[in-house]
Amino acid sequence: MTTVLVTGGAGYIGSHACKALVAAGFTPVTYDNLSTGWKQAVKFGPFEQGDLADRARLDAVFERWQPAAVMHFAALSQVGEAMAKPGLYWRNNVCGSLTLVEAACAAGCLDFVFSSTCATYGEHDTVVLDEDTPQEPLNAYGASKRAVENILHDFEAAFGLRHVIFRYFNVAGADPDGEVGECHRPETHLIPVMLEAIDGQRDALTIHGTDYDTPDGTCIRDYVHVWDLVEAHVLGLRWLREGQPSRVFNLGTGTGFSVREVIDASRAVTNRAVPFTEGARRPGDATKLVSGSTRAGQELGWRPRRSTLPDMIADAWRWHKHGPYDR
Incomplete structure (x- = not known):
């Protein structure tokens, strides 16, 4: 089966994505440093513990598993924390993602599904956001995600890294089968x-x-059920596997x-x-x-x-x- 490297696969959304990937016929390999994820959530494929900042570790994982694609969820995502500690968010979300993208390109893994956020748009009251809404983030979380989107565009131009970017807001619910769910310490959602x-x-x-x-x-x-969300990510992966062009998709109701x-x-x-x-x-x-x-x-x-x-x-x-x- 086709192998997919899932960063943040021990987290809330990532663990659900791993389950959805297995159901769709893929083999997910979770890459997570467990800073906010849970070892108990890794139930649907192999686990490789590591940090996005560790290029040597990433290179070893790419060499071992030879993934055909990356599904990137690993990120810090709390607005309050991002306002108080912007450097933390730029370093973790942007520098970590840049290291991951460089490792993927070096390994020839050129299909990339990125979990972004509608927070890149900032505040646009009275409108339903679409993919052409101007991006004016209000905080370092949204700004860091927008920066990663820019990285993906540049690496496509240089190395052919094709990508699907998903922008969405609040994710809620849990696996209807009860195998994985949402658990943060501390909880803020x-x-x-x-x-x-x-x-x-x-x-x-x-x-x-x-x-x-x-x-x-x-x-x-806006709220989206986590299972609906990860099904969209699998559809985005299939989009790339079928040779479709890089694309941005909003996900919401x-x-x-x-x-x-x-x-x-x-x-x-x-x-x-x-x-x-x-x-x-x-x-x-x-x-x-x-x-x-x-x-x-x-x-x-x-x-x-x-x-x-x-x-x-x-x-x-x-x-x-x-x-x-x-x-």
Whole structure:
């Protein structure tokens, strides 16, 4: 079977991608330094522990497994941290990705699927983002991802590195079979934080900002089910394997939900109250971020079938009750 190197394959999205790759007939090889990933999440193929900054280690892994493609998820991704520690994000996300791209090209592995972000667009209220929306990132996270996109363009011109770039916002839910799920230490994502509050694992969920220019005063975000997301990545890989040109695809539902709407949906799914407090805005947060996926639907045939709030929260709740990973 065709081998795919999956960086960040021990993380939330990467582990789901490995499962989807196996289901599609590929062999995923996880490359992860376990700084935020979990060894227990590596269930669907070989594991190689290593850091993106370690060129010699990357070269050895490429030599051993001879992957036909790379699926790149490994990155730091917290907006608050990116605002406070921009150097960390530029060094990890950009320098690490550059080392990976150089190693891939040296090994002749020239199909590259990159997990980017709609945070590269910055704040464009009242519009559904598409791939032609100007990129004006608000923080080092979005800026670092945009820089990696630029690296891919340059390395295609120089070495023929063909790539598919996926830009998306909030990912939620869990593997419907319960084999892998979302687990961060500390947890910062809205839905799992909310479930921890419901379950008494934290005192309350904090709503960061209630004075935004939205109907209920809280931020609005697009959410995509993790399984829909990784299926798109497999479609992107097939796109490259079929000889199609490099392409950028947004992934979203085109419908945003406010923080209060997510809380209400969670109460309905779990039949439990959500304890919450109201706090100040966080630096770097935009008011409303919603992405369309017309191009992905038309060209890849992608459809976000599970990306409804009830499905995402129900799958996440099932995983939460099953129990997170334990280092």
